[in-house]
Amino acid sequence: MTGFLSRRHRQWAVGLAWLMAALPLSVMAGNQKEEALADSVRMALSRAISDPRPPTPQFIDIDERLAYLRWLGDMSDRLAQRMPDRDGRIEFLQTLWYEARRAGLDPALVLGLIQVESAFRKYAVSPVGAHGYMQVMPFWTRVIGDGDRRRLFHMQTNLRYGCSILRMYIDIEKGDLFLALGRYNGSRGRPEYPNAVRAAWRKWEHRP
Secondary structure, three states, rough: HHHHHHHHHHHHHHHHHHHHHHHOHHOOOOOOOOOOOOHHHHHHHHHHOOOOOOOOOOOHHHHHHHHHHHHHHHHHHHHHHOOOHHHHHHHHHHHHHHHHHHHHOOOHHHHHHHHHHHOOOOOOOOOOOOOOOOOOOOOHHHHHOOOOOEEEHHHHHHHHHHHHHHHHHHHOOOHHHHHHHHHHOOOOOOOHHHHHHHHHHHHHOOOO
């Protein structure tokens, strides 16, 4: 009986996600709320954003590198229709993998979030003003950055902001991804957005 309910729940979540995906992009676009942050949190975010290191992956052995290359090839094939330019697509995936891992996130989760947030559109702007792939609200550039909102259209900058902010929300919610995703979208406690991201996340999982 438990397994049956679990299957029914998964089917419901997937169906809801497809329904939400059919709605206008503005329904799902990010709308993080500006809120008071502890000085330690703000400083940690600011340091993460300003880290100048390039997105160059490091591997402990050849097996880990081969696993990464297989992931890169698989994701590139899946993303080809959305990003036809191969060089740009590879650069995007390499940067996304680096920034996701740097923030302690599953790259598939970040890909799923981007699918829901911007449909992989670099220059997407939501009706509430969220920018870029991960639909980062411009106030973040004032709170933890240099104040230049135009930089949110720079690929690595956008991914770094988005991954760092999501990581912060997960930590604030003590690992509760449902609530963290709600915070990211400005809809904390409502199921539509977390369910849509979870459904998209599953589509981007890499199965060697």
